[in-house]
């Protein structure tokens with residue numbers, strides 16, 4: 001990563017933090033025990049989001065294969081803030097990996113997750129996904145959840161609606177082709193959300209997902225530092241942000257090998273959101 005890119009990311013990160021701060025109370029995604037059926041995605045208390053989705057709007061679906069006809073569910077409510085946490089029974093956490101897939105790092109992350117039988121979320125960029133479709137197929141095979149992280153990782157707050165739509169739509173198209181289903185989650189690059197992104201996300205049947213703990217792994221702070229941020233931040237409901245692309249992510253790969261077994265030893269259940277009917 002060049003110095004310019006780093007500075008842009010830093011500025012964008014700050015912008016994102018402000019945007020999140022202004023959004024008010026953090027929303028939590030409610031998960032059923034063991035990712036079971038009938039979870040409810042409820043807005044945070046006091047949130048202005050529309051009616052919560054009915055539990056009946058959810059059920060587990062096989063990750064591959066669409067033999068049965070799909071029933072169109074009611075359109076998603078437009079949210080005013082992203083989910084920042086998950087809430088489930090006991091020590092539930094979620095791991096998320098952004099900006100990939102990258103053939104240099106993503107396979108190692110998938111290997112470590114598989115070794116421990118853990119599923120995670122991958123917020124992929126279209127321009128990475130289109131060249132690494134086999135990695136999306138592997139994510140599908142291994143039960144991971146793929147979300148939309150735009151095509152080129154721009155600051156959405158500096159784009160018009162048509163540009164944002166194109167960034168999101170093209171990415172959902174390539175995910176559908178390689179992963180086998182359109183994404184049901186999206187994450188704004190740099191956490192910089194705006195009204196158009198929430199509206200377009202809902203229109204495309206995607207819920208907004210942010211994070212609780214940022215490992216800051218993209219600054220390559222050292223493997224120990226990444227491990228420390230995860231372990232210090234570990235708590236029920238925490239969503240961890242890491243990266244499997246966008247630069248040298250070997251520290252992120254090594255850190256996962258260390259903190260994942262430690263989280264499991266500490267009794268954490270690592271989960272992903274269940275799939276909704278599209």
Ligand SMILES: [Zn+2]
Pocket residue numbers: 098099149153189190
């Ligand atoms: Zn990103």
